[in-house]
Amino acid sequence: MITVKLVGAAIFLLVFLTGCFAMPVEAPILPPPVISVPVVPTFSTTPVARGNVQMERTQMALYMPVREERLTFDVADVPILGIFVAHGDTVQAGDIIAALYMPEIQNEIYQLGHRRTRLEMELRQINERHQLALSIAETSGEPVDDMHFIENRASTLAELAIIDRHIEYLRIHDEARYLRASFDGVITRVAAFEEGMTSVTWQVIAIVSDSTYTAFVIRGRMAQSPVPGQIFTMIINDNDYLVQVVDPDEFGFTRNALFPTEYFLIFLEAPPVLQNNTMGMVQLASATAYDVLYIPRTLLRQVEDRTFVFVIENGLRTVRNVEIGLEGNTTVEIVSGLAEGELVIR
Secondary structure (H helix, E strand, O other): OHHHHHHHHHHHHHHHHHHHOOOOOOOOOOOOOOOOOOOOOOOOEEEEEEEEEEEEEEEEEEOOOOOOOEEEEEEOOOOOEEEEOOOOOEEEOOOHHHEEOOHHHHHHHHHHHHHHHHHHHHHHHHHHHHHHHHOOOOOOHOOOOOHHHHHHHHHHHHHHHHHHHHHHHHHHHHOOOOOEEOEHHHHEEEEOOOOEEEOOOOOOOOOOOOOOOEEEEEEEOOOOOOOOOOOEEEEOOOEEEEEEEEOHHHHHOOEEEEEEOOEEEOOOOOOOOOOOOOEEEEEEEEEEEEEEEEEHHOOOOOOOOEEEEEEEEEEEEEEEEEEEEEEEEOOOEEEEEOOOOOEOOO
């Protein structure tokens, strides 16, 4: 009996709980909506401007002095006494640049000089003895053997002449052992001296360049040729220098017949000391569009055949198709699609 009651109670509890879970659940009450004002986006813009658009390209310029002298020895296998200049030294005409070691020439000149001194003394003695003999003859009335004195004098003078010609010859050869600057200039190249170094006929010991003007030459055709008076910035070894285009005939530069077009540039300020064959870089205009509308090139968008920019219309960013002209290094010409002063989004 008790068992029946327990089973009945369990069934009742199960039915009751199942009914509770099946009852509907009320939806939660949501808070009222908050009304907010939308934030107007801000854009960084650049106005369309009017001016010149220029395309520049880098041109290589070669250092070229007005004139230069390459100093080489005329004899080979002779010890070099020394090289007496360094790169960048300023020299004057006649300065000794280098010399060969040729002591035999100096020794021979020295010995001939001593011989010449003795002959000059003998000549004076011959003249003095001749004068003495003439004085005695005048007093005694006895004749003088002039022929003896004349022959001795002639023989001595002849030997002196031979020695002088030999000394002159040796001095010419002695001078040939020196390399001298033939004009005022600056040393733009010099060989390194080493002990035991001997001469080589084709070896350039030093190059002296005219320091009146330091010039560079640009060779090649361009769409726009620079004209005398134009000023540019030239980069040499990461340093900037102002240079000016000049007329080569006015400054004495020699044109190269192999190149149909050459442009010569000189420094406006004190030039640096340069090595021969030094290269400089200069930006020269290859095309220019004058008095046109333009924007920075970075604002231009191109997708396939479509060219466009972003502008602001009614406070919103809008796509605007444009037609462009000359594309410069930093700016681009706008042919149509934009008006002067209109703001273009960056």
